[in-house]
Amino acid sequence: MTLSKGDFDDPGDLDQIFLDLVEIENNQMSNPQTTNNKQQITNNQQQITNNKQPTTKIQTEKLSLYYRAKPAFEDVTMSIATGCITALVGPSGCGKSSFLSCLNRLKDLMPHARVEGSIKLGDLEVLDPKLDVIALRRRVGMIFQKPNPFPLSIWKNIAFPLREHGIKNREEIDSIVETTLQDVGLWDEVKDRLKDSALALSGGQQQRLCIARALALQPEALLMDEPCSALDPISSSIVEDLILSLREKYTVLIVTHNLAQAKRIADYVALFWFQSGSGKLIEFGSGKQVFESPQHSLTEAYINGIRG
Amino acid sequence: MTLWKLKISSLFNRLQSQADLLLISILRILATITGAIVLFIVFFLILEAIPVLQDEGIVPFFTDSSWNPAEGLYNLTPMLLGTLFVTLGSVLIATPLGILSAVFCQYYAPAKIAYFYRRLIELLAGIPSVVYGFWGLVVLVPLINSINPPGTSLLAGIIILTIMILPTIALIADASFAKIPEEYLIGAASLGLSQWGTIVGVVFPAAKSGLFTGVILETGRAIGETMAVLMVCGNVVQIPRSIFDPMRALTANIALEMAYALGNHRSALFVSGLGLMGMIIILVVASEIINEQ
Numbered sequence: 001m002t003l004s005k006g007d008f009d010d011p012g013d014l015d016q017i018f019l020d021l022v023e024i025e026n027n028q029m030s031n032p033q034t035t036n037n038k039q040q041i042t043n044n045q046q047q048i049t050n051n052k053q054p055t056t057k058i059q060t061e062k063l064s065l066y067y068r069a070k071p072a073f074e075d076v077t078m079s080i081a082t083g084c085i086t087a088l089v090g091p092s093g094c095g096k097s098s099f100l101s102c103l104n105r106l107k108d109l110m111p112h113a114r115v116e117g118s119i120k121l122g123d124l125e126v127l128d129p130k131l132d133v134i135a136l137r138r139r140v141g142m143i144f145q146k147p148n149p150f151p152l153s154i155w156k157n158i159a160f161p162l163r164e165h166g167i168k169n170r171e172e173i174d175s176i177v178e179t180t181l182q183d184v185g186l187w188d189e190v191k192d193r194l195k196d197s198a199l200a201l202s203g204g205q206q207q208r209l210c211i212a213r214a215l216a217l218q219p220e221a222l223l224m225d226e227p228c229s230a231l232d233p234i235s236s237s238i239v240e241d242l243i244l245s246l247r248e249k250y251t252v253l254i255v256t257h258n259l260a261q262a263k264r265i266a267d268y269v270a271l272f273w274f275q276s277g278s279g280k281l282i283e284f285g286s287g288k289q290v291f292e293s294p295q296h297s298l299t300e301a302y303i304n305g306i307r308g
Numbered sequence: 309m310t311l312w313k314l315k316i317s318s319l320f321n322r323l324q325s326q327a328d329l330l331l332i333s334i335l336r337i338l339a340t341i342t343g344a345i346v347l348f349i350v351f352f353l354i355l356e357a358i359p360v361l362q363d364e365g366i367v368p369f370f371t372d373s374s375w376n377p378a379e380g381l382y383n384l385t386p387m388l389l390g391t392l393f394v395t396l397g398s399v400l401i402a403t404p405l406g407i408l409s410a411v412f413c414q415y416y417a418p419a420k421i422a423y424f425y426r427r428l429i430e431l432l433a434g435i436p437s438v439v440y441g442f443w444g445l446v447v448l449v450p451l452i453n454s455i456n457p458p459g460t461s462l463l464a465g466i467i468i469l470t471i472m473i474l475p476t477i478a479l480i481a482d483a484s485f486a487k488i489p490e491e492y493l494i495g496a497a498s499l500g501l502s503q504w505g506t507i508v509g510v511v512f513p514a515a516k517s518g519l520f521t522g523v524i525l526e527t528g529r530a531i532g533e534t535m536a537v538l539m540v541c542g543n544v545v546q547i548p549r550s551i552f553d554p555m556r557a558l559t560a561n562i563a564l565e566m567a568y569a570l571g572n573h574r575s576a577l578f579v580s581g582l583g584l585m586g587m588i589i590i591l592v593v594a595s596e597i598i599n600e601q
Contacts (some may be wrong), residue, residue, distance in 0.1 A: 106498055144495065
């Protein structure tokens, strides 16, 4: 591994320390378990490449977000493939979550946030000020790090947003509640206590309920902001399997700090990095390419720095 | 060396625990005094109410032909109903007004206006009740008089009380909305729920217990309010047949007659005081039950 200072626009001290650490890690890399893992991933990626060429669901063009004058991320151009899982990775504070919050215009809730560039969802310009944000958010759902079911019953958590979106027929609502809860594997666990408060569920169940609540609106894309990081390992793996099962039916964008998770589930990986005072997209490609032959030296350092 | 240190630290601990003991006993005494005051007041009320209750029993307070203590007639029903009507009317109007004003403050008003508005409501809470009563007498009563004489009426009482208890419910609703976790609101927004849909479907259920507490506190204030009600309601002892009829509240009854009441008359006023106390106790118990749920 050869890295020179010239590779970075803004080589901070921290970067240097980080790279030193990476070097140490690399020397320990040649254990058989890792190779094994890699093999699995290769198989995984093989399956994806066998599928037909995916179309673009969301296309961002030179997208930047500023809080007052301070940029969160700048000049992100990315096309997000339909029916695939795209993972956004990178250190904290490099704009991954901010990027997500632009795609469903949730950044509208933050005062002093200003966006530049363009986001196309199909033919729709997401950043159009005249856009019907409510309709957009029905098409692009979002899941958060901390499960956030409403303080209502389990049934009402799903039914209430449906009613708000004009589905009033009780039988139709009941059937949507049942099928979405089945989709997230929660139906058997809660079918006898749909009237109980959702807050009584465990963290993992709450997160699955939140996913069910989003799926009930039949969105085209799901934005997930570290959906597993507040969960215990078992719940986390259940939710991860659930996310995998969403592939093809939904376009999933997931922010994760867990590189192993990104390797396991992502068709595409985007690496964000804090550079020259703001977050930048420094590498984007298929999971196979990013993890096996990273183009950018920082990517290589980052993915090797944390052992899978 | 270490032994010294140990000794010093144990001495210090003992001193500290002695200071704690002193503090605890002072706090116990203060708490006992506070609790005893309430008990003494109730005890005193009962003591003063006993003579008339022994002479007449409880039934005449509801069945006598009128309130005329000089002739031994003690019907409190008109005053009881007066208090009930004026409280119910003002709570029914003030609750939605107060809650909606808090909704406006929290979710619709720009930050500067919300800040100014809150200070204004706090000011409303601080105005002495006699000033409200005076304003009611000078402005409200003549206005109602021009619509339907005499002007001093149940309606005037309801309007004055509404204004007086509005800050209570508005400020409590505002505080309970502010306590709602932000995740709920962000979650609702990301599901594409409208602002109003979020408020009705998520905010109100989440703030339910706070809102109930607000309603109970404003009801307590409305029941207990004396001065303003006395000044604008006309104080005729009768069951009002319309909102334009004058009426007398229990509190006003005590304030008006206490100065010259003697014997069983005086004792009967304490019975009505006991009745008011009973209503407040019921409200406090209700709010405790709601808060525990």
